[in-house]
Amino acid sequence: MDITTEQLSAGMQYQLQIYFAGTQNVKPQLPVSFEELEQKASEVMKPEAFAYIAGSAGSEITTYNNKEAFNHWQIIPRMMGDVSQRSIVIELFGMQLPTPVLLAPVGVLSIAHPEAEVAVARAAKNLRVPQIVSTVSSKTIEEIGSVHGDHPHWFQLYWGRNNDFTRSIINRAEKAGYTAIVVTLDTRLFAWRERDIKNAYLPFLYNEGLANYFTDPVFLAEVGDPARNKMETMMHFANCFSNPSSTWNDLAVIRECTKLPVIVKGIQHANDAKKSIDHGADGIIVSNHGGRQLDGAIGAIDTLAGICDEVSDKTTILFDSGIRRGADVFKAMALGAKAVLVGRPYAYGLALAGEQGVKEVIANLLADVDLTMGLAGCNSWKDVTRDKLHHRN
Ligand SMILES: Cc1cc2nc3c(=O)[nH]c(=O)nc-3n(C[C@H](O)[C@H](O)[C@H](O)COP(=O)(O)O)c2cc1C
Numbered sequence: 282m283d284i285t286t287e288q289l290s291a292g293m294q295y296q297l298q299i300y301f302a303g304t305q306n307v308k309p310q311l312p313v314s315f316e317e318l319e320q321k322a323s324e325v326m327k328p329e330a331f332a333y334i335a336g337s338a339g340s341e342i343t344t345y346n347n348k349e350a351f352n353h354w355q356i357i358p359r360m361m362g363d364v365s366q367r368s369i370v371i372e373l374f375g376m377q378l379p380t381p382v383l384l385a386p387v388g389v390l391s392i393a394h395p396e397a398e399v400a401v402a403r404a405a406k407n408l409r410v411p412q413i414v415s416t417v418s419s420k421t422i423e424e425i426g427s428v429h430g431d432h433p434h435w436f437q438l439y440w441g442r443n444n445d446f447t448r449s450i451i452n453r454a455e456k457a458g459y460t461a462i463v464v465t466l467d468t469r470l471f472a473w474r475e476r477d478i479k480n481a482y483l484p485f486l487y488n489e490g491l492a493n494y495f496t497d498p499v500f501l502a503e504v505g506d507p508a509r510n511k512m513e514t515m516m517h518f519a520n521c522f523s524n525p526s527s528t529w530n531d532l533a534v535i536r537e538c539t540k541l542p543v544i545v546k547g548i549q550h551a552n553d554a555k556k557s558i559d560h561g562a563d564g565i566i567v568s569n570h571g572g573r574q575l576d577g578a579i580g581a582i583d584t585l586a587g588i589c590d591e592v593s594d595k596t597t598i599l600f601d602s603g604i605r606r607g608a609d610v611f612k613a614m615a616l617g618a619k620a621v622l623v624g625r626p627y628a629y630g631l632a633l634a635g636e637q638g639v640k641e642v643i644a645n646l647l648a649d650v651d652l653t654m655g656l657a658g659c660n661s662w663k664d665v666t667r668d669k670l671h672h673r674n
């Protein structure tokens with residue numbers, strides 16, 4: 282009997298196409314493993330731009346902990362269930378999405394590729410994966426939003442002292458079709474990043490990542506011509522970018538600005554998860570910013586179980602920081618996440634091959650997710666439960 286492609290799983294079909302291309306001497310364009318991808322990106326990018334993306338806070342132990350912590354959780358596979366009809370579809374904020382992966386907000390992407398977030402948007406739309414667009418994107422939220430059209434795209438807010446700017450930028454995001462607002466809480470201070478300090482490199486000082494500020498009526502009304510006085514412009518940017526004196530009660534400002542779901546990013550403790558719910562957030566992203574903010578922090582995946590135990594019946598929980606492979610996605614979902622975000626891997630894909638590079642990196646990850654689910658003996662995320670994991674300790 283011939284095996285039809287319909288009988289093959291998505292992940293296997295994808296993999297067989299790669300092997301088949303190999304018989305014609307066509308090899309994948311990009312390295313498949315994250316470690317080789319990162320290495321290759323380091324060879325083609327400007328050293329200071331690569332260091333900005335790859336780097337983390339201080340000794341970079343938090344990024345190491347993120348990776349290591351995934352090894353604390355080990356998958357216990359089950360045999361001989363029928364896993365021929367798998368689905369990695371999820372539901373998120375009333376929306377059906379074909380996969381559990383979202384593209385994390387990654388700012389200043391013009392340091393990786395001239396088409397920056399616009400190339401990412403094209404790839405995301407093609408793969409039907411939502412993109413979360415950063416306030417400090419290199420292209421404007423309107424340019425990126427117009428690529429997406431009806432395809433889901435969310436806006437990530439850097440929330441500073443200037444409430445008029447906050448209202449203005451949320452309003453622009455709503456008009457440009459963004460369907461959720463992600464408020465990042467772990468970046469109220471800019472971390473001590475040794476690689477960037479050594480290189481004396483901060484992309485904003487080269488106008489990278491300022492597209493949304495330089496097109497915002499509130500920002501422009503205060504600054505006038507941004508080229509006129511660079512120092513003054515930077516002071517206004519800092520004012521709009523962060524506010525270390527804000528407290529939970531201030532979340533009301535954002536809640537009052539929008540009817541869209543508000544999701545807070547950077548939660549690492551169950552009590553903060555509870556606070557965010559009490560103050561009107563519709564969801565949380567358990568994240569330590571990929572290790573880029575607090576040096577010496579706990580590996581992000583190790584905080585997920587406790588947070589899910591406390592609040593998963595009250596809110597929607599997403600996860601990021603260190604997702605590199607299908608097994609990482611499986612573990613986060615088994616611990617209780619409803620979806621995951623991926624950061625650096627797609628930034629490297631972008632640096633190496635633009636839109637096509639982002640597509641390849643994410644398509645590889647999705648095939649791996651599908652195969653991991655099947656090999657673990659699961660058909661859908663309903664089957665991916667805590668009892669499929671063993672905690673090594
Ligand atoms: C170069 C770079 C820029 C980032 N910019 C933002 C940003 O603008 N807003 C934000 O909330 N998070 C930002 N992040 C953090 C990501 O959203 C995400 O939390 C992190 O990259 C996940 O970890 P991973 O890179 O290990 O996948 C950035 C991360 C990187 C690597």
Ligand SMILES: CC(C)CC(=O)C(=O)O
Nearest residue numbers: 388417468471472570573
């Ligand atoms: C302005 C920054 C803090 C952007 C960012 O989130 C990052 O570099 O991690």
